[in-house]
Amino acid sequence: MSEVIKKETILSGMQPTGSLHVGNLEGALRNWVNLQEKYWMYCCIVDLHALTADYKDTKGMKDKVFQMAVDFLSAGLDPEKCAIFIQSEVPEHTELHLLFSMLITVPTLTRMPTYQDKKETLDSYGFLGYPVLQAADICLYNADKVPVGKDQEKHIWLAKDLAQRFNTIYKKTFKEPEALFTTIPLILGSDNRKMSKSYDNHIPLEFTEKQTEKRLRSFYTDPKKQRQGDPGTPEGCPIFLLHKVYTENPEQEIAPECRTGALGCVDCKMKLNANLNNALQPIRDKRVELLKNQDFVWDVLATGRDRARQRAGNMMDKVRKAMKISYRKK
């Protein structure tokens, strides 16, 4: 363990979508990599949450979990500093989920915006309980902070509410977790929508330089700027948004020449390509190295599981005692 004195615990979770992309890196992972220096970190690959949507087609799950673990490590999560584990390998998550499900009403859950958004296609009991499972993930480690995007605000509120309810009804057992919102850069994909694997508009971390270049060439740019010489608008351009992350001084180096038209879109993309490839190269190298040593990745997940189970097991003992459903001799 590092010499920094860590006081607080962070629990973070991500659904296993397989190998990750630039949007995941800038939207979450980079933040996690920084946080592991100061907090006790638990990084949970939430395969049970993924089942709420993909319960029928599960043959790809193992590989998705594995690829995501590879990218966690390539991007710099350090198994010495944070426990990386698979949710379903720590059965305490499902146990606390069930106990928490007693403390919440169905209307509270049907009102959740995430449920409202998808209820036409997803109306299973499991999907309705998605935020309850998330609350269990968080409370099981007595997490102080949960790094999430704004879209998850209501879910963290619910976790806090469930912790409070439990504490009031039985006995003070849980800390009340707080969301940790950090300013994350907006990253759009090639079609000008949010970068997402499901839109196929993303830049995977595992892309080669050539593939990255090809993907960047296909990126949406200001339709009014057809050729070099035409004035452009950097604000909101998905390429400029990436320059803001990967290019030094983009406001001086890129924006003015885009506005005057001196910089054409293809040249602008190629400048970005060089900087992006520079930034991604160490991650790609690490990925290649890890894929040659897959046992190491599985071992990291096994160690993470054991550490998580230890902490979760202690917590569940307290929970059962508080609820008076602990049936030991004494």
Ligand code: TRP
């Ligand atoms: N619901 C989160 C998302 O869609 C994933 C998640 C599950 C999570 N359990 C969590 C995030 C616990 C933070 C903490 O992004």
